[in-house]
Amino acid sequence: MSITQQIITIAMVVLGTVLTRFLPFLIFPKGKETPPYVKYLGLALPGAIFGMLVVYSLKSIDLTIAPYGAAEFLGVLAVVLLHLWKRQMLVSIAGGTIVYMILVQMVF
Amino acid sequence: MTKKKKEIILKALKAAFPHTVPILAGFLFLGITYGIYMNISGFSFIYPLLMSLLVFAGSVEFVAVNMLLGAFNPLQALFLTLMINARHLFYGIAMLDKYQNVGLKKFYLIFGMCDESFSINYSAHVPYDVDKGWFMFFVTLLNHLYWVIGATLGGIFGSFITFNTQGLEFVMPALFVVIFLEQWLKEKDHTSSVLGILLSIIALALFGEDNFIIPSMIAILITLTILRKQIEKRGGWS
Known part of the structure; x- marks a missing residue:
């Protein structure tokens, strides 16, 4: 891959990441009333997200x-x-x- | 800058730092690992430095190494990134209110909203006399800094680091377990938390560790939508 191609590839990764982070804020900007369904999701999602992150961080077991x-x-x-x-x-x-470090280094 | 403003900022930094200490350990370690990975893949330390600075999303940065080593395919790079990072959409929806009214800092807060910064900024109890905007700003900035420093160090020193750090990566699951537990102790209704764990495990079993996030997100969305009435009632939101 040439340097230009590398820069374009990295730019795509940056663009993809920034898009997923900014999209909700672009769709529901400050002045505009957020639909009740989205407000509900904002309140109900975190429990599920943290549960998902626990599983995600332990997925390789x-x-x-x-x-x-x-x-x-x-x-x-x-x-x-x-x-x-x-x-x-x-x-x-x-x-x-x-506890985990002791277990993986000395026990298992 | 006025003296008062300086004090406000300094106070927020002092309040934010302890919340980021687990990330300091985790990100230095993971960042170094990432830097070493790039180093042995044949990239100069400039690459992990720039990637960690501009992307600041751990898992996709590891995947990007393969993208850079493979054939040039920018559209695939974009779509793969969107897939891996789709969970950020959920973070944004949860943060719509909290990241409002913090001035220009908002742009950086959203730019730097990785799993860990989101989790801390969503769940931390900010003392009443500490500016919330600056608190969240420093949580994000410090985490970002740890990641960049780790990645760059790993990129420079490569495989010279030999102390026995086996198992240190457990700080990340430990952090998420604590945040999950805090959410659990705080919420009136546990339906969402239970669903998050259960549906993710089912999706993990069905789709494997590389492909389970999107199916879990869809399953969570559908279930939360179907159960909206009950959850709103029990959560005390309606």
Whole structure:
């Protein structure tokens, strides 16, 4: 690929990304009344999005070979328990990650 | 700039930074990984530097490496990017209100709305005396900075980095689990959260890890639309 072709390819990736981010704001600009259905989606979607992001961030787990996602499961469990206990974002994330790192480096 | 404005901005930066610490660890690590990947694929560090600066969407940047190595096909590059990043459409709909009335910062906030910046800006409890616009601006800017620094470092030093970081990538799922949990504890009705997990798992099982996001989004949209009346009632929005 020539430099020009590379620049065009990268420009397309930038354009595609920017489009997906700006589109909702372009379709429903400030002054215009947002349709009730879209407002409802704005309120109802986040729960589903965060659920989807959890699955997305763990999508590469292979449940068919040992240890069958055990490290990820225990890591998530540590995050949840720490968070319900202390409710400190950093503690939960750091604690869960340390548990996971120990598991994948030393146990599994 | 007046002294008062400086204080407002500095206060927002101080409030925003702790929220981005997990991302500091995650993005430096992932950014370095991305930079190394570009480095061993034969690209100068200028590439990861520019890509992380201009695109700022992790997964598509990894995919773009293959686009750059393959045959020239700009339309395919555009469509593939639209497919991978379609989830941003949901973020935009959720942020229509929050990103309003923040002045020109709005353009940067939308430009830099990656998974992590969106998640933090949507869910963070900003103290009442901290300017929300500047808070969200710094969350986005700091995350962007971590990513660019990581990608550039990886691109420069390539495969010299050898300390045992195996498993550090778990900070990203850990972050999303915490944000999901916070949403769960806050909401009156869990239908949407349960649907998000369930439908994504079903889509993942059916379509595989490279193709499940669009089917999950469609399934979520359809189900939320069908259940609108019940969810509005139970969520206390109608």
